[in-house]
Amino acid sequence: MMWENWTIVSEFVLVSFSALSTELQALLFILFLTIYLVTLMGNVLIILVTTADSALQSPMYFFLRNLSFLEIGFNLVIVPKMLGTLIIQDTTISFLGCATQMYFFFFFGAAECCLLATMAYDRYVAICDPLHYPVVMGHRSCAQLAAASWFSGFPVATVQTTWIFSFPFCGPNRVNHFFCDSPPVVALVCADTSLFELEALTATVLFILFPFLLILGSYVRILSTIFRMPSAEGKHKAFSTCSSHLLVVSLFYSTAILMYFRPRSSASPESKKLLSLSYTVVTPMLNPIIYSLRNNEVKAALKRVIHRTLGSQKL
Numbered sequence: 001m002m003w004e005n006w007t008i009v010s011e012f013v014l015v016s017f018s019a020l021s022t023e024l025q026a027l028l029f030i031l032f033l034t035i036y037l038v039t040l041m042g043n044v045l046i047i048l049v050t051t052a053d054s055a056l057q058s059p060m061y062f063f064l065r066n067l068s069f070l071e072i073g074f075n076l077v078i079v080p081k082m083l084g085t086l087i088i089q090d091t092t093i094s095f096l097g098c099a100t101q102m103y104f105f106f107f108f109g110a111a112e113c114c115l116l117a118t119m120a121y122d123r124y125v126a127i128c129d130p131l132h133y134p135v136v137m138g139h140r141s142c143a144q145l146a147a148a149s150w151f152s153g154f155p156v157a158t159v160q161t162t163w164i165f166s167f168p169f170c171g172p173n174r175v176n177h178f179f180c181d182s183p184p185v186v187a188l189v190c191a192d193t194s195l196f197e198l199e200a201l202t203a204t205v206l207f208i209l210f211p212f213l214l215i216l217g218s219y220v221r222i223l224s225t226i227f228r229m230p231s232a233e234g235k236h237k238a239f240s241t242c243s244s245h246l247l248v249v250s251l252f253y254s255t256a257i258l259m260y261f262r263p264r265s266s267a268s269p270e271s272k273k274l275l276s277l278s279y280t281v282v283t284p285m286l287n288p289i290i291y292s293l294r295n296n297e298v299k300a301a302l303k304r305v306i307h308r309t310l311g312s313q314k315l
Contacts, residue, residue: 003058016085016178017273029086035285036079043068044289045302053301057152059137060126060241063119065293066146070115071284074108077101077149082178092183095165103161105179107153108206114148114255116249117211117218123242125219128225131288141234156203163199163236175268181276184269201219204260219246244291245280255279 017025046068050061053286059216082103084090093101095205125136170190179185182200220240226238255278 002021005169007129009173009188010082010097011094011173012180012188013174014081014085014091014093014178014180015174015176015269016091018085018089018091019270022078025086029083032079032086032281033083035281036075036083036127038284039075039079039281039288040072042285042292043071046288046291046298049301051304052305055304056297056301059142060119062142063115063122066149067112067115067119068288070108070112071287074112074280075284077104078109078179081283085178090300098175098185099161099165099190100123100181101159101184102164102182106160108155109153109256111150111180112252113207113211114152115135115146116245116252117214118145118149119245120215120218120249123245124222126241127238138285144231156207160200160203164189167196168195177276178273179276179280180255183272208253208256208260212249212257215249215253231265240296244295247290249286250282251283252279255283 017028020028025304030238047065050065066230078101081090081093118218122137122142126133129136129207146223160182164185167186168191169188169190173185186196222238222242226235229238255275259272292302
């Protein structure tokens with residue numbers, strides 16, 4: 001008898017930024033479209049440069065190339081639909097579309113957390129154990145670490161998404177977010193979700209907090225090693241190789257931890273949207289900028305690629 005009172009939900013409505021005026025939404029559309037294009041172009045440029053230039057074939061740039069692929073995927077999952085809600089008020093998303101968006105959000109998010117930890121391990125070996133670095137971080141080891149990072153997204157995405165969309169939805173279908181994230185969708189469920197929330201907390205600890213602690217431990221050892229170096233030049237060179245990654249990690253994890261590790265009642269939906277924007281839209285744009293502007297090898301490689309391209313066009 002309980003099932004008879006439930007309405008079958010075939011689509012959801014993304015509230016997005018509908019509370020804002022039409023003029024403000026138009027401005028946000030221009031801003032987010034610009035960020036989106038810069039993100040795609042910047043990450044594609046990183047991929048092309050680190051692939052084409054022979055000087056950027058070290059493990060660090062191999063992992064950076066993988067990070068750029070992840071950032072592109074992350075953006076493609078979230079931003080196009082958000083732009084649609086702003087410019088043409090296309091706020092509806094099908095049940096399957098919502099599940100698909102959530103699945104790939106979990107997939108790319110978990111994979112990025114693990115890849116950032118892998119990049120920290122790469123810097124740890126390079127600085128703390130440089131003599132064994134070529135052996136420890138050989139081509140096969142790097143490929144296995146990258147594959148493991150990508151694969152880590154599958155179990156969390158499959159379990160979380162399948163579990164959420166197996167729950168009954170009673171009829172309210174307004175998702176108070178600009179994409180199908182887990183908390184606002186679970187809020188629409190008409191069943192006891194306590195067991196799922198326990199599993200979700202466990203997954204969050206495993207795929208956000210645990211990699212973050214590994215990164216933190218790696219950088220404690222790295223900084224300890226750098227401070228013990230006798231020459232100022234050696235310290236500067238060692239720190240410059242990991243400063244870009246440290247900045248990217250700080251941007252990504254500070255907002256992700258604030259988003260998923262504080263009580264639900266402590267933040268308004270609007271503040272949660274702003275936090276989500278920082279790691280789904282802004283950080284993917286900043287990553288290629290940070291690695292380009294703060295890394296002399298990338299800047300030099302970019303110049304070489306441009307010169308070769310212009311030279312071949314003249315011929």
